[in-house]
Amino acid sequence: MMSVAARSGALAPYLHSTKHAVKSLVKPGAKDLAPAAAPGGIRLAHTDIKIPDFTDYRRPEVTDPSKSSQDSSDARRSFSYLFTGATTVVGVYAAKTVVTQFLSSMSATADVLALSQIEIKLSEIPEGKNMTFKWRGKPLFVRHRTEKEIAAEEGVNISELRDPQHDKDRVINPKWMVVLGVCTHLGCVPIASAGDFGGYYCPCHGSHYDASGRIRKGPAPLNLEVPYYVFSDEDTLLVG
Ligand code: FES
Numbered sequence: 508m509m510s511v512a513a514r515s516g517a518l519a520p521y522l523h524s525t526k527h528a529v530k531s532l533v534k535p536g537a538k539d540l541a542p543a544a545a546p547g548g549i550r551l552a553h554t555d556i557k558i559p560d561f562t563d564y565r566r567p568e569v570t571d572p573s574k575s576s577q578d579s580s581d582a583r584r585s586f587s588y589l590f591t592g593a594t595t596v597v598g599v600y601a602a603k604t605v606v607t608q609f610l611s612s613m614s615a616t617a618d619v620l621a622l623s624q625i626e627i628k629l630s631e632i633p634e635g636k637n638m639t640f641k642w643r644g645k646p647l648f649v650r651h652r653t654e655k656e657i658a659a660e661e662g663v664n665i666s667e668l669r670d671p672q673h674d675k676d677r678v679i680n681p682k683w684m685v686v687l688g689v690c691t692h693l694g695c696v697p698i699a700s701a702g703d704f705g706g707y708y709c710p711c712h713g714s715h716y717d718a719s720g721r722i723r724k725g726p727a728p729l730n731l732e733v734p735y736y737v738f739s740d741e742d743t744l745l746v747g
Contacts, residue, residue: 624747626739629683637699639688642746646688646696647734648707649744652718656705657681660719670730674719677733685736685746686720692727707731 562570568579615623625642627649632638637650652660660674661681678684688696688707695711702708702715704723709716714725721730736746 624745627744627746628742629744630742639699642734647746648684648686648688648699648720648731650684650686650699650718652682652684656718660717663717663719663721669722669728672719672721672730674721677719677721677730679736680738683744684718684720685744686731686733689732690714690727691722691729691731692725697731 566579566583568574568583569576623643625640625647627638627640629649629651632649632651634651635653635656637648640647640649657674663674665671665673674681677686688699690697690709690711692709692712692714695709697707697709697714697716699707702724704715704717706718706720706723707716708714709725709727712726714727715723716727716731717723719730720733722728734746736744739745
């Protein structure tokens, strides 16, 4: 094993050159300040690098180096919060405007909406009669029911029905039955005031509906569909 003295002798040329390098890095006359043997710890001053002046981009409160930045931190934080809040409000408003305009561009125009509704004068339909209108390309049945028909439909035991629904749940005013004239079997147009139950009869495969548009006999699985409608006044029905 090599002794300490022997190792010092073997490293002597390198130690000498290291000391020489340290001396060459230290300013003349300041050699006492240089670390004894730590050339890696010495940092070179790159005085040739010009540091840009960012004063124009700094807030005036922090440009004075004699003042602590903590003195103005509250005011600067308030400004940051205010700026962030204002940006958020503007962003949300812009997003809302874009979304609203996008959605409104997909909504139906006034002429399309006009076609989607039908206005019916009820005084033109005599009691006991059914009239057929065309609405959204489909037949629409409006039936002016008699007191006898109303009483008969309200008295039906719904537990016997294939598609159980009480008559009161299918009308707004019991005098007026409003249904789509499309058979729920395969889409034929039923005949009004026909069939075993006096309501509607579909001749395609023999489905019988009552005067409430409920399926009573035949292959159709469901009652005739009741569309959305309102009575805009006593004599006007608005469907759609
Ligand atoms: S389509 Fe009406 S019974 Fe078949």
